[in-house]
Amino acid sequence: MVVVFPDLASFGLSRTRGFLSDDTPLTSFRDGYYAPWDDLAARLPALIASRALGGHVGALPVLSTSGLTTEPDLRRAYVVLAFLVHGYVWAGGGDAAVVDTVPPQLGEPFLHVCERLGMEPVLSYAGLCLWNWAAVVGGSGGGVGSNEDNNDGDDAGAGFYDLEELVSLGSFTGTRGEDAFYLVPVLVEAEGGTLLALLLDALAAAVNGNDDADDDDDDDDVSSGLVAALDRSAEALARMARHLPKLYPLLDARAFYHELRPFFSGGRGMENKGLPRGEVVFQRVDGSERRARCVGGSAGQSCLFQALDCVLGVRHEGPGGGRESFFEEMRAYMPGKHRELLGQLARLPMTIRGYVESHRRSDERLVRAYDGCVKELRSWRGRHMAVVSKYIVQPARLAAAQEANGDDDDARETRNGARRTNGGDGTGPATRGEREQKEEEEEEEEAGLQAVMAKGGGDELQGTGGSALVPFLRQSRDETVGLGQQSARGK
Numbered sequence: 001m002v003v004v005f006p007d008l009a010s011f012g013l014s015r016t017r018g019f020l021s022d023d024t025p026l027t028s029f030r031d032g033y034y035a036p037w038d039d040l041a042a043r044l045p046a047l048i049a050s051r052a053l054g055g056h057v058g059a060l061p062v063l064s065t066s067g068l069t070t071e072p073d074l075r076r077a078y079v080v081l082a083f084l085v086h087g088y089v090w091a092g093g094g095d096a097a098v099v100d101t102v103p104p105q106l107g108e109p110f111l112h113v114c115e116r117l118g119m120e121p122v123l124s125y126a127g128l129c130l131w132n133w134a135a136v137v138g139g140s141g142g143g144v145g146s147n148e149d150n151n152d153g154d155d156a157g158a159g160f161y162d163l164e165e166l167v168s169l170g171s172f173t174g175t176r177g178e179d180a181f182y183l184v185p186v187l188v189e190a191e192g193g194t195l196l197a198l199l200l201d202a203l204a205a206a207v208n209g210n211d212d213a214d215d216d217d218d219d220d221d222v223s224s225g226l227v228a229a230l231d232r233s234a235e236a237l238a239r240m241a242r243h244l245p246k247l248y249p250l251l252d253a254r255a256f257y258h259e260l261r262p263f264f265s266g267g268r269g270m271e272n273k274g275l276p277r278g279e280v281v282f283q284r285v286d287g288s289e290r291r292a293r294c295v296g297g298s299a300g301q302s303c304l305f306q307a308l309d310c311v312l313g314v315r316h317e318g319p320g321g322g323r324e325s326f327f328e329e330m331r332a333y334m335p336g337k338h339r340e341l342l343g344q345l346a347r348l349p350m351t352i353r354g355y356v357e358s359h360r361r362s363d364e365r366l367v368r369a370y371d372g373c374v375k376e377l378r379s380w381r382g383r384h385m386a387v388v389s390k391y392i393v394q395p396a397r398l399a400a401a402q403e404a405n406g407d408d409d410d411a412r413e414t415r416n417g418a419r420r421t422n423g424g425d426g427t428g429p430a431t432r433g434e435r436e437q438k439e440e441e442e443e444e445e446e447a448g449l450q451a452v453m454a455k456g457g458g459d460e461l462q463g464t465g466g467s468a469l470v471p472f473l474r475q476s477r478d479e480t481v482g483l484g485q486q487s488a489r490g491k
């Protein structure tokens with residue numbers, strides 16, 4: 001019997017860019033009717049800084065969403081409205097105070113758009129990263145600067161862009177540091193864009209090839225395909241990890257923690273931060289309300305890593321007591337199509353781990369290739385923990401220590417760099433000074449990693465997506481084990 005594997009294109013995935021899709025995000029609406037949204041989104045950082053956002057939102061007309069007819073239109077609307085909603089909630093009140101009720105000018109269209117995309121009404125990873133990038137004109141990846149060039153966006157396969165060729169579309173502060181926070185995940189997604197198709201095709205060939213043939217030669221061929229796919233995946237995962245430190249020269253940790261991260265919060269967990277009921281209320285034009293108790297936006301909502309876990313057969317346990325795992329919970333915050341894909345992948349008739357396990361006696365190279373690939377995924381998770389340590393664990397500790405000492409932190413300055421046009425990308429340090437800085441940053445990363453690893457380091461902190469951050473990340477990494485490691489641990 002031939003086993004059927006999911007067709008990735010039917011879930012909106014690109015064979016080259018994966019979850020970034022072949023549709024390059026629209027930089028503005030094609031229909032001028034939506035110009036008031038474009039205009040307000042473009043001025044969001046200035047309006048937040050001048051504390052004038054609330055008045056401008058109140059003056060918006062309530063626009064109909066019926067003119068949003070294509071997926072790229074809907075994604076653009078999601079990005080623009082979600083940034084405006086979060087700007088409004090976290091800095092839209094008088095004196096930039098927190099507000100728990102979103103007026104119909106934003107509430108009505110945002111609820112419609114989220115419903116059509118199958119998403120919760122909150123700014124989640126797709127809006128922060130997957131659909132929030134544009135290439136600056138003249139970039140080597142076939143750069144696009146306006147809808148003239150990118151309104152159907154089908155430039156997949158042209159190679160992807162470097163960090164300095166990209167800007168983000170939605171922004172709260174308009175700084176290059178904020179750009180980098182959204183764009184580094186974009187680079188990681190692009191780097192991993194071919195992996196799912198590669199691994200699924202190789203697994204399908206192995207499983208179905210084996211079904212048809214009994215002889216050893218055929219077995220060798222199908223396994224060679226899988227070995228090659230696993231080797232290539234391991235290399236891609238290593239490249240994905242090398243994108244992470246690109247954040248360091250651009251994104252200041254304290255500014256990220258104190259000034260940027262608060263904008264990503266949903267309602268849940270924010271009872272002491274100005275939303276006493278832990279929810280955001282969306283008003284509709286007919287006078288009704290929708291109350292939403294969502295977690296905040298986090299790259300923990302990336303479908304790519306969950307999909308890789310499924311196909312590779314890396315399993316994560318929930319917290320116990322019949323509660324959903326963090327990974328399962330995050331699926332509600334993914335675009336509907338991505339969630340459906342994960343549902344199908346979770347029901348795969350065979351994972352790569354299952355296939356390798358059933359061949360482990362006869363094919364050592366397959367086990368080596370599988371373990372090599374899982375090792376790179378584990379190492380990615382370790383590098384990511386170092387990033388989280390630098391940007392959340394350490395600033396949180398510093399803030400707690402300052403509070404305990406009664407320090408005044410009014411003098412804190414924003415160091416997320418100049419406005420985005422002046423930013424560099426921090427890659428390929430040329431001068432001695434830059435090289436030294438990079439070495440220092442690598443040492444800092446290692447120190448950060450040690451801090452996270454230290455027993456109890458940051459165990460009390462909550463992730464933006466609502467996880468018990470350090471224990472969750474540690475568990476996620478520790479569960480990423482190959483077959484060799486598993487047997488060594490006596491499992």
Ligand code: HEM
Pocket residue numbers: 181184185186188189244247297298299300301302305306381384387388391392462463464465466467468469472473476477
């Ligand atoms: C300053 C940078 C970053 C910070 C502060 C950060 C923070 C976090 C936190 C706190 C979590 C735990 C889940 C939660 O939100 O509650 C998480 C999970 C996760 N993050 Fe990040 N992250 C950063 C960069 C990235 C990047 C660049 C990626 C690449 C796509 C990424 C991908 C993930 C993934 C896949 C998870 C789920 C955990 C796993 O699969 O092991 N993060 N992140």
